[in-house]
Amino acid sequence: MVNIPKVSREKSLARLGTMIPGEKESLFRIVGFTCNRAWIYCVIFNPLLIASSGFTSIPLTVSLFCLAITLVVMALAHNLTKRLLEKNGCLMGAGMSMALGAFFWIMASTMQLDSVVLFVLCGILTGFGSSLMLMQWGRVFGAVPTATSHFESSLSYLSAACVFLMCGFLPLPASVGAAILLPLISVFILAQLKRLAVSPRPNLENLSAITQDSFFIKLLLGVLLIGTCAGVADEFYFIYNPVISPTDATLQFFLAALLAPLLMLIIPVFSKRLDFGLTYRPTLVVMIFGVLMLPFFTGGTQMTGWIVLAGYHCFDLMTWILLADLSYRFHISPILSFGLGRGVLYFSCGMGSCIGRLIRLYWGIGFESMATSLAVTVITLVLVLTYCLIFTEKDLSRYESVAKDGRPGAVMQSCSHIAGLYGLSPREEAVMRLLVKGRSIARIQTELFISKGTVNTHLRHIYQKLNIHTKQELLDLVEGDRLPVQAPEPDSHTE
Numbered sequence: 001m002v003n004i005p006k007v008s009r010e011k012s013l014a015r016l017g018t019m020i021p022g023e024k025e026s027l028f029r030i031v032g033f034t035c036n037r038a039w040i041y042c043v044i045f046n047p048l049l050i051a052s053s054g055f056t057s058i059p060l061t062v063s064l065f066c067l068a069i070t071l072v073v074m075a076l077a078h079n080l081t082k083r084l085l086e087k088n089g090c091l092m093g094a095g096m097s098m099a100l101g102a103f104f105w106i107m108a109s110t111m112q113l114d115s116v117v118l119f120v121l122c123g124i125l126t127g128f129g130s131s132l133m134l135m136q137w138g139r140v141f142g143a144v145p146t147a148t149s150h151f152e153s154s155l156s157y158l159s160a161a162c163v164f165l166m167c168g169f170l171p172l173p174a175s176v177g178a179a180i181l182l183p184l185i186s187v188f189i190l191a192q193l194k195r196l197a198v199s200p201r202p203n204l205e206n207l208s209a210i211t212q213d214s215f216f217i218k219l220l221l222g223v224l225l226i227g228t229c230a231g232v233a234d235e236f237y238f239i240y241n242p243v244i245s246p247t248d249a250t251l252q253f254f255l256a257a258l259l260a261p262l263l264m265l266i267i268p269v270f271s272k273r274l275d276f277g278l279t280y281r282p283t284l285v286v287m288i289f290g291v292l293m294l295p296f297f298t299g300g301t302q303m304t305g306w307i308v309l310a311g312y313h314c315f316d317l318m319t320w321i322l323l324a325d326l327s328y329r330f331h332i333s334p335i336l337s338f339g340l341g342r343g344v345l346y347f348s349c350g351m352g353s354c355i356g357r358l359i360r361l362y363w364g365i366g367f368e369s370m371a372t373s374l375a376v377t378v379i380t381l382v383l384v385l386t387y388c389l390i391f392t393e394k395d396l397s398r399y400e401s402v403a404k405d406g407r408p409g410a411v412m413q414s415c416s417h418i419a420g421l422y423g424l425s426p427r428e429e430a431v432m433r434l435l436v437k438g439r440s441i442a443r444i445q446t447e448l449f450i451s452k453g454t455v456n457t458h459l460r461h462i463y464q465k466l467n468i469h470t471k472q473e474l475l476d477l478v479e480g481d482r483l484p485v486q487a488p489e490p491d492s493h494t495e
Contacts (some may be wrong), residue, residue: 001173033190037160037183062123064350070131075339095187097129102179138338158261168250222391230312231352257311287311330426
């Protein structure tokens with residue numbers, strides 16, 4: 001992300017103030033996304049619903065897998081998804097699906113109805129509706145600058161945790177009303193934002209172009225492994241805490257959901273720079289500590305169970321902001337970035353929960369200490385290897401070093417304008433930026449994690465699209481000394 005020079009604490013606070021926009025669209029985004037996130041907390045991840053009946057784990061599992069599969073399918077069928085999201089009835093259909101699914105889920109859980117068909121229907125309705133809503137919000141946050149997305153997303157997560165806490169102590173009719181109203185309010189605000197939206201920027205729609213990127217592949221693998229570990233560890237907690245009071249469950253979830261946005265809001269104030277590494281590091285530390293503490297979760301009233309879940313929430317928020325950053329800085333379509341990134345995250349959480357639930361069914365409450373030690377060791381090892389070898393802090397640092405070149409300076413702004421006008425892909429734009437900055441072929445190869453042949457291929461495509469033949473012609477074009485002969489029509493890689 002953008003490096004912040006060493007300044008005083010007062011200037012750091014002023015820097016945070018610049019992240020707070022005062023426009024009407026900003027307020028709409030915060031309130032609307034808060035409603036969407038609060039609905040997720042109050043319904044899909046509500047521990048009270050999950051533990052209220054023997055069959056209520058079914059809608060959670062079905063909802064997670066339906067959500068994950070729908071997101072991935074929408075990413076693969078990008079053009080069809082784009083047309084679907086533009087239809088007027090799509091938003092209202094998503095909101096109604098979420099509201100109906102939540103209503104039936106809450107009523108069936110509180111009335112102790114052990115109907116498998118009903119719970120499966122609730123999972124399908126909530127999963128499908130929330131996937132459409134999430135994709136809409138991904139498109140909203142993928143079109144705003146990184147600092148704005150960082151602040152508004154964190155504040156929305158923080159507000160959603162507070163809404164969840166209030167709903168947790170409301171009487172049943174009020175809770176049902178909130179579950180129905182929250183998605184409808186989110187739909188209404190999204191409709192207002194759609195009316196206020198400016199013309200969309202050219203975005204990459206080619207799936208193969210981003211799936212060949214090493215950083216994105218590492219991100220997906222890291223999301224898969226960390227999400228699975230979080231799901232398994234969360235189920236392990238219930239092995240040792242099979243009975244937990246509604247008050248404790250609500251407070252634990254609230255504390256877990258509260259930690260992540262607080263970290264994301266505090267880091268820009270107390271650090272010298274704004275980057276994802278400063279969030280990724282404590283996230284893994286919290287998760288590993290929580291896993292190591294699992295054998296000690298023996299009391300039904302202890303509050304230590306929130307640690308594992310807190311680590312997941314930190315990672316969840318970090319990936320949301322990172323996917324928005326990828327969409328904005330590299331002009332990647334949010335349908336691709338959020339569809340694949342969030343789809344893999346929810347799939348891994350559902351898979352981890354299923355693995356943990358199978359362990360619970362097999363061993364029950366009387367879990368052997370040797371098996372516990374083995375499970376804790378495996379989960380910890382996977383988290384450590386993910387951090388050290390797969391999706392590392394070094395990858396995030398290199399990503400930021402490439403991404404930060406895209407914002408400041410008139411020359412870099414000219415690069416953005418040219419890339420959008422002539423339909424350059426994000427990688428072609430990144431190569432052009434580095435070439436304009438004087439980087440050699442070998443340096444470009446190192447910074448973008450691609451081969452020399454791939455760099456040359458990108459350069460050839462850049463020259464063809466801009467109708468130029470030499471580096472000097474490219475510099476003249478970027479600096480405005482001459483205009484290209486003809487601007488080609490946008491191809492299928494731009495929207």
